[in-house]
Amino acid sequence: MEDTLAKLPAVILAAGKGSRLKKEKYITPKPLTPLLGLSLLERSILTCCQAGVKEFIIVVGFMKDKLHSHIEELRSKYGLSILTVENSNWESGNGTSVTACSQHLTGPFFLLMCDHLFEPKILEDLITADYGAGVCQLAVDRNIDKPSELKEATLVQIDEKDIRAIGKGIENPDAIDTGFFLCWPLLFSALKKAQEKGDGSLSGGIRELIGTGQIRAVDASRRFWHDVDTPEDFNQGEKRLLERLKTAKRIDGPVSRYINRYFSIKLTRLLAPYHITPNQVSILSTLVGLFGAACFFSIGFLTKWPPLWIWIVSGLAGFLVQISSILDGVDGEIARLKLRPSPYGAYLDYMLDRFVDGFAVMGMVYGTFMLTGNFMIILGGFMALLGLPLSSIHRAKFLAEAKRNYLDEDDGPLRYLPYSRDVRLFIVFLGGVFNIAELAIYLLAIVSNLVALLRLYTVKKAMKN
């Protein structure tokens, strides 16, 4: 059964007017409204793609010509299979938009609205629930404590898993209708019945399924979803998507968590509307980091300058490295925000990081050695260069051998050593700004290698689990 479900097409309703979002004159229809660099429709489609959906049927109505040309763009941009269905009758209710697809659907399908932000796991939940052939499923959210939301939302009454009532303003609601369905073609006859009674809404059709046990609820209370109806919803949606970037990565080092993310998310929001790819940001991060390294190097040629001036150059170098570290978070955030994670992007970012780390240390060593003539700095630099990549190597090798990520705070205090790249670059930053590059080099040399040696022990224990 799950095998069949894994290949479900998704029907996305994009025919309505969405009059609550725009008070001004309509220039672009609602599904085309850009939110953090993607139109609402584009974001829906790409989120479905992440859940494994390969085929789309999109129902258009209001301002259909603009939608047709936008969908054509999406087809060629992402190489997707998208069928467009027109519903000239869209003003009679969103149920008629579903009816318009009936001839194209012979098996189960996802049904969703173009104006919902969501995480792909909701669709996976619908597949996992799998109540059997012919039973339609609606994802519901049991968080109904905010009365303001309840006024606008479609509500459902649930008995065990069976839906007992659905509609706006029903009494004693148990949950909110999220608008994500897994449907079977029998929905079409239910919609027809409702339409014959003069109810053109999707909820009307669903009501016809109540009582025969053909519509059941799937709990999606813990999932992220967000309905964009009003301008307030729109702003709130942007905010929630950005907030989610903070938690999307499982382990964030302390400097990332408490300093870098604050800036990187602001930058990501700023850059999101533009056609800037994550790889371009990775390269920018590298260039800024290399420029910082060059500033450290340059101190080697400025040994005759007054100490204050040297300090200024050193501080600039430190700042540039820290900015590079912040930008190093932006590429991943943009990739996640625009729903285009790329294995090559992750590879590129990772390899370029090694060059920035290496050159930053080399620059510090060269500058400081030329200033002081202390040969110990060179030995320290060698040890730092040896030790710096070990932490990344350790993580990649652990994953390759143990087939899982190394973490694990749960596994004991020694397992999780907060010595990720953000921390290492922060040491370089501090070395630059406080003009204590020599100390920073020794610190990197000692801690990097000690941590790697310590992990020979902790990994042994971790692999036994």
Place this chain on the structure above:
Amino acid sequence: MEDTLAKLPAVILAAGKGSRLKKEKYITPKPLTPLLGLSLLERSILTCCQAGVKEFIIVVGFMKDKLHSHIEELRSKYGLSILTVENSNWESGNGTSVTACSQHLTGPFFLLMCDHLFEPKILEDLITADYGAGVCQLAVDRNIDKPSELKEATLVQIDEKDIRAIGKGIENPDAIDTGFFLCWPLLFSALKKAQEKGDGSLSGGIRELIGTGQIRAVDASRRFWHDVDTPEDFNQGEKRLLERLKTAKRIDGPVSRYINRYFSIKLTRLLAPYHITPNQVSILSTLVGLFGAACFFSIGFLTKWPPLWIWIVSGLAGFLVQISSILDGVDGEIARLKLRPSPYGAYLDYMLDRFVDGFAVMGMVYGTFMLTGNFMIILGGFMALLGLPLSSIHRAKFLAEAKRNYLDEDDGPLRYLPYSRDVRLFIVFLGGVFNIAELAIYLLAIVSNLVALLRLYTVKKAMKN
């Protein structure tokens, strides 16, 4: 079906005398004969474990007390579930040993002989073939071109997949009986019939299944298996197991393939009989490498020595690094030969390698710099230290992101760059023996970084596949 088969127990026959192997007086029974560090029985059991077998029934007869105590050792050494069954009637034929297990088996099981070397894929083939409940399966080898083998072997005649005849010296044979079976309990009644006719052999029982379609052949012609009956078989078996070590690793660098393996396999053979763990060899390899690095370093303190003496120290350093490189192959070979691959062992080996690489370069740089005073060497050393781990990092990161190994000679000439660790250490070796450490440093610095940059391009193409 395959789900049931995945949990099959294995019955291993170890009751016979094996009189052809030992001409001298019996001190240890045949199943206990050590071959490359493992008894024949131990190797059978561990190979089964690699195929996923979790439960064993071992039939003992001849010299059963020695077998009992050996099996007890194996139980506690590997934490295995092994049931021992005694067959006092073992001299009447190996069929009686199978009969002795009847009360312990209610479902399908693997049946094999304790004196066969084999690769786990044979058992996997038997499971994959899956002819349905109640059909016994025998793995056969269609390579019957060596007449010498045919005289001793049990032969089979096959029609499509059905076995038509089985026995020693039958006419027009199609294949050799490898001795690996997937059996169902109906075999026990067939064995009983044969025994009533006075035939106590397993082949006798199998013959009773012919004609009813209850015994079919599974082609294992491309698999490694080796029957150890005579002293010649024994030597040949050792040789074949060692030979397989050369091809077990998918990518061997050119220095490994043409130089290191020649020595490492000899060393592995030498060490196999002793209780030396792969991790101990990894640590030895590290120590030898670090000693080589120390020799390179020491040149920095011997600058007043005559050039020839310095050359000798440099050559010694180079040789030690090359020996370390050879030992770096031995740990993996021992792990594979003794059937105990360990994720932690692979991790440890990998991390320790990074230290050897780093210190070898540092040693070369220090020694050469103190001799020449040329600051370029230090810059070259920094670049070499930066570049050296990039190749390993690249491979680990590619695996983590693309979920497959990076190789790939098939993918184009630029994808496969023969710049693996064996090659890098060989450059250090050449730098040492020919006293051209400075050149070696520059070579490592330039090639390592160039290769890493080139891979940013080739990986992009590889990930598109």
